[in-house]
Amino acid sequence: MEIMNIVGFALVVTVFAVLLREGRPEMALLLALGFGILVFILVLGKMGTIINLFRDLTRSARVDELYLTTLLKILGIAYIAEFGAQICRDAGEGTIASKVEMAGKVLILLLALPIFAAVLEVVVRLLP
Amino acid sequence: MDVDVIFKIAGLGILISVLNIILKQADKEAQMLTLAGVVVVLIVVVQLINELFNVVRSVFHLF
Numbered sequence: 001m002e003i004m005n006i007v008g009f010a011l012v013v014t015v016f017a018v019l020l021r022e023g024r025p026e027m028a029l030l031l032a033l034g035f036g037i038l039v040f041i042l043v044l045g046k047m048g049t050i051i052n053l054f055r056d057l058t059r060s061a062r063v064d065e066l067y068l069t070t071l072l073k074i075l076g077i078a079y080i081a082e083f084g085a086q087i088c089r090d091a092g093e094g095t096i097a098s099k100v101e102m103a104g105k106v107l108i109l110l111l112a113l114p115i116f117a118a119v120l121e122v123v124v125r126l127l128p
Numbered sequence: 129m130d131v132d133v134i135f136k137i138a139g140l141g142i143l144i145s146v147l148n149i150i151l152k153q154a155d156k157e158a159q160m161l162t163l164a165g166v167v168v169v170l171i172v173v174v175q176l177i178n179e180l181f182n183v184v185r186s187v188f189h190l191f
Contacts (some may be wrong), residue, residue: 009131016138020145024162027141030169034137037176038130044183051187069189076188 029091040083050055070115074108081107133172140169 013035020028035046051072058068088097144165151158184190 009134012167013134013138016134016141020138020141023145023148024141024165026166027137029168030166030173031134032138033142034173034176035134037173037180041180041183044187048187072188073190076184076190079188080184084172 002042006042010039029087032090033087034075036083036087040079044079067115070111074111077104077107077111080104133176136168137172140165 008099015029017031018026054068058065081100083105085097085100088094088100144161147161148158151161
């Protein structure tokens with residue numbers, strides 16, 4: 001099972017990070033960043049199958065493809081923004097982390113606008 | 129899950145700190161050594177970040 005070797009590997013990397021932290025703090029940060037990216041790539045690889053299932057469901061339910069693609073984009077932006085913000089906060093840079101999160105929120109809001117418009121349009125059509 | 133990248137970074141980090149200690153004993157301050165170490169590790173990590181963004185782009189059809 002992947003979770004076994006992920007956790008084992010995480011412990012090893014943590015030991016290395018602690019070892020490096022007092023001598024070379026920036027190396028420890030880069031090490032943590034490298035490990036985070038590796039796990040992220042592994043997990044995202046598996047995310048593809050979930051997304052394909054959602055696509056088949058939406059196609060069979062004849063729901064408009066726009067909603068799913070927007071949802072996926074928002075999910076992607078959220079993942080990346082959270083990943084970056086966490087790395088920055090780990091390094092002690094709280095301000096940079098909050099700026100990254102704010103940018104993520106604005107971009108997600110931007111993506112959600114067409115869906116707001118669609119919902120409003122449906123509501124208006126329902127009103128007598 | 130390519131393990132060797134992580135051990136490459138960790139090895140570089142430890143190598144840099146050991147070299148720094150050695151240079152300190154020879155009472156020569158090596159600022160360039162730290163810089164060189166960080167640059168090399170950054171190159172490796174930037175390639176990882178590039179791979180990450182390609183995976184995200186393919187999975188989430190972001191761009």
